[in-house]
Amino acid sequence: MTHSLLAAVRDTEAAADFLLRPGDFDLDRTEHVEEVVLASGEPLEPIAGDGAGGTFFFCGVGGEERPVLYADSEGGAALVAIGLPELVRLLLTVPWWRDCPGCTAEESAEAAEQYLEDEPGLLAERDAAAAALGIELPSEADALARLHAVATGPGQAFVLLNALERTAYDALIR
Template sequence: MESLIAAVREQEEAARFLAWPGDFDLDRGDHVEEVHLASGAALEGFAGDGAGGTYFFCGEGGEERPILYADSEGGAALVAIGLPELVRLLLVVPWWRGCLAFTDEESCELEAEYLEDIPDLMARRDRAAAALGLGLPDQADALARLREVATQSGEGFVLIFTPEGHPYEPLFTP
């Protein structure tokens, strides 16, 4: 099976949607600070966002590995288990960073703001998902999964600012 990273690079429409509004760029995998996982597990930056945040694969393996997101302000959270789950999140809730309470209401308000600027957002999203061969969850399921991963599964994925030995702050609180 072809890697999803390769598929994103090959599918221009999907790559454009993930770049914006997804704010996910496969050419920005270098984090601005030296970091490591408290567990000592491997950490591999593979993508980033426009504000200096980085997506990291955690542990050994391929695209099925857990994915940690670290922002440029010293916050971090586990956001997906595997790249397909992350891409689905970015397609369905590209404004996920603003959903601190993981509620539909919060997400719908942000969605309305995005739709003002990008009226064809849903059509673009659906074409991107189809190009990548991904089925999409509904918004509530995507947020529920993000909450589960970030607040439960993510407890074992503490990012440390290596020079000072300080942990990053959790992006979400349980």
């Protein structure tokens, strides 16, 4: 039997709850605000959405090892992970990653402060979700460094276009 992390997330209440809020990774929301395509012509498969109309997509053909691209509802996109396990580690470690376009420690500290002020038990919930999935979490600095490396390295080859206008989305990570 093949292990599916997506199925494990769905079946693990602590993980599903944390990824839904504060991770803003809703497995029941897979429709993007507009039709999009990759400039390369590779297929896109929506896997989750967020509350603001953004969507997470698997890129290409394969399983959960495929690159994951995030597109917001305002015309921004970035490759955020190489595979679902890397994405889940990012969302568990730095659920406020969208508030860190430069992937800096300063941006993250500011965002984390706001999140933790609103939800003081957040880190304990994160640790419980990671333990339930059997995932070892990277440090916040390592997760942000990896996000930046993926988005600005291999991510350059994943250009998202509005399917009708053929205009490229802007880079979310700089």
